[in-house]
Amino acid sequence: MITAKALASELGVSIATISRALNGKPGVSPELREKILNEAAERNTYISPAARMLATSRSQNICFAVHHLPGPFNTDPFYFQVLLGLEEEIRKAGLNLTLETIPEEAIANPENWRIVREKRADGIILIGPFIPASFILKLHSIGVPVVLIDNFLERVPVDAVVADDRRGAREVAEHIISLGHSKVAILSGPEDWYSNAERVSGFKDAFKKAGIAEPIVYNADDTTFATGKALFEIASKKKATAYLAVNDAMAMGAMDAANGLGIYIPKDVSITGFDDIDSAANWTVPLTTVQVQKKFIGQAAGRLLWARIDDKIAPRQRVDVGTKLMIRSSTGPIKALKEKK
Amino acid sequence: MITAKALASELGVSIATISRALNGKPGVSPELREKILNEAAERNTYISPAARMLATSRSQNICFAVHHLPGPFNTDPFYFQVLLGLEEEIRKAGLNLTLETIPEEAIANPENWRIVREKRADGIILIGPFIPASFILKLHSIGVPVVLIDNFLERVPVDAVVADDRRGAREVAEHIISLGHSKVAILSGPEDWYSNAERVSGFKDAFKKAGIAEPIVYNADDTTFATGKALFEIASKKKATAYLAVNDAMAMGAMDAANGLGIYIPKDVSITGFDDIDSAANWTVPLTTVQVQKKFIGQAAGRLLWARIDDKIAPRQRVDVGTKLMIRSSTGPIKALKEKK
DNA sequence: AAATCAAAAGTAAGCGTTTACGTACTTTTT
DNA sequence: AAAAAGTACGTAAACGCTTACTTTTGATTT
Numbered sequence: 001m002i003t004a005k006a007l008a009s010e011l012g013v014s015i016a017t018i019s020r021a022l023n024g025k026p027g028v029s030p031e032l033r034e035k036i037l038n039e040a041a042e043r044n045t046y047i048s049p050a051a052r053m054l055a056t057s058r059s060q061n062i063c064f065a066v067h068h069l070p071g072p073f074n075t076d077p078f079y080f081q082v083l084l085g086l087e088e089e090i091r092k093a094g095l096n097l098t099l100e101t102i103p104e105e106a107i108a109n110p111e112n113w114r115i116v117r118e119k120r121a122d123g124i125i126l127i128g129p130f131i132p133a134s135f136i137l138k139l140h141s142i143g144v145p146v147v148l149i150d151n152f153l154e155r156v157p158v159d160a161v162v163a164d165d166r167r168g169a170r171e172v173a174e175h176i177i178s179l180g181h182s183k184v185a186i187l188s189g190p191e192d193w194y195s196n197a198e199r200v201s202g203f204k205d206a207f208k209k210a211g212i213a214e215p216i217v218y219n220a221d222d223t224t225f226a227t228g229k230a231l232f233e234i235a236s237k238k239k240a241t242a243y244l245a246v247n248d249a250m251a252m253g254a255m256d257a258a259n260g261l262g263i264y265i266p267k268d269v270s271i272t273g274f275d276d277i278d279s280a281a282n283w284t285v286p287l288t289t290v291q292v293q294k295k296f297i298g299q300a301a302g303r304l305l306w307a308r309i310d311d312k313i314a315p316r317q318r319v320d321v322g323t324k325l326m327i328r329s330s331t332g333p334i335k336a337l338k339e340k341k
Numbered sequence: 342m343i344t345a346k347a348l349a350s351e352l353g354v355s356i357a358t359i360s361r362a363l364n365g366k367p368g369v370s371p372e373l374r375e376k377i378l379n380e381a382a383e384r385n386t387y388i389s390p391a392a393r394m395l396a397t398s399r400s401q402n403i404c405f406a407v408h409h410l411p412g413p414f415n416t417d418p419f420y421f422q423v424l425l426g427l428e429e430e431i432r433k434a435g436l437n438l439t440l441e442t443i444p445e446e447a448i449a450n451p452e453n454w455r456i457v458r459e460k461r462a463d464g465i466i467l468i469g470p471f472i473p474a475s476f477i478l479k480l481h482s483i484g485v486p487v488v489l490i491d492n493f494l495e496r497v498p499v500d501a502v503v504a505d506d507r508r509g510a511r512e513v514a515e516h517i518i519s520l521g522h523s524k525v526a527i528l529s530g531p532e533d534w535y536s537n538a539e540r541v542s543g544f545k546d547a548f549k550k551a552g553i554a555e556p557i558v559y560n561a562d563d564t565t566f567a568t569g570k571a572l573f574e575i576a577s578k579k580k581a582t583a584y585l586a587v588n589d590a591m592a593m594g595a596m597d598a599a600n601g602l603g604i605y606i607p608k609d610v611s612i613t614g615f616d617d618i619d620s621a622a623n624w625t626v627p628l629t630t631v632q633v634q635k636k637f638i639g640q641a642a643g644r645l646l647w648a649r650i651d652d653k654i655a656p657r658q659r660v661d662v663g664t665k666l667m668i669r670s671s672t673g674p675i676k677a678l679k680e681k682k
Numbered sequence: 683a684a685a686t687c688a689a690a691a692g693t694a695a696g697c698g699t700t701t702a703c704g705t706a707c708t709t710t711t712t
Numbered sequence: 713a714a715a716a717a718g719t720a721c722g723t724a725a726a727c728g729c730t731t732a733c734t735t736t737t738g739a740t741t742t
Contacts, residue, residue, distance in 0.1 A: 001452060001458060003698065003699090004698075004699070005697095005698055005699080006698095013721080013722090014721065014722045014723075015698080015699075015700095015722095016699095016700080016701080016721075016722065016723080016724095017720085017721060017722075018699095019698095019699065019700060019701085020700095020701095020721090023700090025701095026719095027719080027720065027721075028720070028721080029719085029720060029721090032720080032721085044452070044453065044458065046458045046459050047459070047698085047699070048395070048459065048460075048697085048698050048699065049394075049459050049461055050391050050392075050394035050395040050398075050400070050697080050698075050699085051391075051395055051697070051698030051699035051700090051727090052698080052699055052700075053390075053391035053394075053699090053727090054389070054391040054392055054395055054697090054698080054699070054700095054726090054727045054728065054729085055698080055699045055700040055701085055726075055727055056699080056700065056701095056727090057391075057727075059391070061439075064440075077418065080421055083440070084442075087440060087441070087442055088442075091441075091442070091444070096439055096441075096456075096461065097439060097440050097441070098402075098437055098438060098439045098440070099405075099424070099428060099438050099439070099440045100428070100432075100437075100438070101425075101428055101429075101432070103432070111342060111385070112385065115437075117342060117385065117387045118387050118388070118389065118390050119389075120390055120437065225620060225623050226623050229623070253623075256623075256624075256625050259625055260625070279566060282566050282567050282570070282594075282597075283597075284597050284600055284601070344728065344729090345728075345729070346727095346728055346729075347728095354691080354692090355691065355692045355693075356692095356728080356729075356730090357691075357692065357693080357694095357729095357730080357731080358690085358691060358692075359729095360729065360730060360731085361691090361730095361731095364730090366731095367689090367690095368689075368690065368691075369690070369691080370689080370690060370691090373690085373691085388728085388729070389727085389728050389729065391727080391728075391729085392697090392727070392728035392729035392730090393728080393729055393730075394697090394729090395696090395697045395698065395699085395727090395728080395729070395730095396696080396697055396728080396729045396730040396731085397697090397729080397730065397731095398697075
């Protein structure tokens with residue numbers, strides 16, 4: 001546990017040489033380099049992050065920021081899985097991860113946000129649809145490297161990592177169609193949430209392509225279990241035979257409502273989710289859903305941000321992470337209602 | 342957005358005086374101090390964390406560390422709530438939060454853990470029962486300030502914040518007893534997890550005090566939904582009328598199993614959980630459980646750690662955060678089985 | 683009025699790196 | 713064989729703070 005400086009005097013070399021050797025920079029003979037590297041490992045040598053930061057004005061830190069409203073995290077394990085994937089990636093790269101909630105005051109003035117003002121992070125990852133576009137734009141325009149997750153701004157060239165929502169949505173919808181359902185309802189959250197909108201579009205695409213009447217869309221202000229439950233209670237009055245929810249939490253809420261109403265799944269109606277959160281497979285009736293590779297999203301975001309910081313990439317990047325249809329027990333072929341029982 | 346140094350030259354004062362003023366240290370006249378503070382606010386002055394860190398060897402950073410196994414987080418929203426409480430507290434104190442998973446190599450050699458070696462954090466918060474005691478002990482013995490959450494070591498004087506598990510457990514158990522149940526089963530996780538053991542003890546205490554035969558304990562290797570489900574399927578053969586689960590996830594699993602077995606809640610059996618995670622209240626049958634103030638635990642841990650870092654506290658501290666019995670619909674008075682239907 | 687003391691402000695060393703530049707030495711080119 | 717070009721390493725400035733120590737200033741005591 002000694003500093004590079006101490007190593008230098010122990011070895012009788014200049015600190016400059018140590019720095020070059022430890023950082024893999026040219027200007028050190030192979031023999032000396034090896035000697036230094038060996039001794040460094042031996043003595044458990046480390047480079048003071050503070051000193052390096054001061055000298056290079058790079059913090060080696062990545063910031064993961066959530067909107068200060070605790071909402072999304074409380075209800076959605078999705079983001080946390082992403083966070084874990086990111087942590088892994090970040091650590092592999094020798095960086096650090098700091099977690100921040102964006103304080104209210106910072107929304108209007110990003111340059112007043114401590115992490116920005118003090119340059120505590122080399123880049124920021126912004127997750128979720130809750131973050132105001134104006135804030136993202138400002139952050140971007142003052143030169144802070146930013147990567148968005150589960151969000152996308154058409155008009156501002158900010159990098160983003162999203163699930164391939166549209167495609168995934170089309171696939172579940174096609175699955176439902178192939179089971180013979182034609183009277184279908186969509187359980188949706190706010191229309192202006194990027195991934196929510198994409199998913200709804202994807203659902204509709206499938207029906208358009210199949211030449212079937214578009215499903216009715218039920219919108220709500222959020223995408224929680226409770227909302228899914230409430231929405232199903234309303235929607236079920238119209239006697240659709242299948243319900244496409246924009247995420248698993250809502251689908252589960254819907255199933256719970258169905259249970260309460262004496263509607264059987266998948267005998268009476270089919271229900272699908274999106275995300276494939278952990279509990280989806282273990283649910284009373286295992287949920288047919290679209291698997292999103294959460295960890296992978298986190299990893300991709302980490303790599304993207306790092307490349308952006310190093311200015312190693314072209315204009316604006318957008319990564320679409322593939323999805324996978326998971327057919328389980330909450331969907332089944334349609335039966336005319338009279339056949340029931 | 343200027344540094345303290347720049348402020349100094351703008352104001353024609355020495356950087357030392359700026360430092361004293363900005364840090365609220367004595368040695369500056371009230372008038373000058375006010376002038377500096379005003380100007381600092383005006384010009385959006387900041388102190389370079391790198392420079393400060395280098396000069397003081399304090400990082401102003403708190404590390405929140407989870408065992409590298411992603412397990413607990415995937416299944417348990419509990420920890421994440423704690424994390425949010427902590428973030429809030431940390432930010433209020435002007436500190437930063439970094440998130441780490443403890444890498445495998447660090448378990449045996451904490452001093453090789455990057456965050457320790459490079460002193461990237463002034464203190465570490467360790468959450469969960471998964472972290473080996475030997476690791477905690479080593480960390481503590483090399484002088485790293487540590488606070489445990491949801492864990493406690495009898496023999497090592499490390500600070501800890503825990504829910505008042507025993508008391509909370511006693512209370513639900515008393516509730517169950519008051520409803521007339523005497524044939525009761527406990528659905529438990531590993532016996533060597535601190536909070537698990539405390540809860541089980543709490544349950545038993547209540548029965549002992551009431552002079553009723555102790556419940557049978559069913560142990561499993563983890564405390565997930567799936568495990569709760571599996572455990573109930575086994576346990577229910579013995580026809581207990583009430584089931585005390587050590588956390589909500591297990592209780593929900595048990596309820597799901599009951600549902601599958603045609604056992605009605607609370608008509609046929611009563612089931613209780615522990616933690617009061619968000620979904621508990623929204624469950625098909627709202628769950629009677631013990632509310633644990635997760636955010637508060639995070640806050641308490643933050644405060645405790647900060648006090649420890651500043652050496653402002655006595656020997657070993659242990660904070661027991663109060664709990665609250667939430668009686669909902671999953672528990673009801675006992676009925677002889679024959680009365681059923 | 684001289685001596686003493688306290689408070690306010692400045693000076694400068696130090697924290698541990700990185701990196702532009704300089705120097706010594708070796709190799710290549712002509 | 714001299715000049716040019718590389719290579720390996722060292723020197724020192726810079727990064728922006730904190731803090732022990734010194735100097736200056738002004739008030740208090742005698």
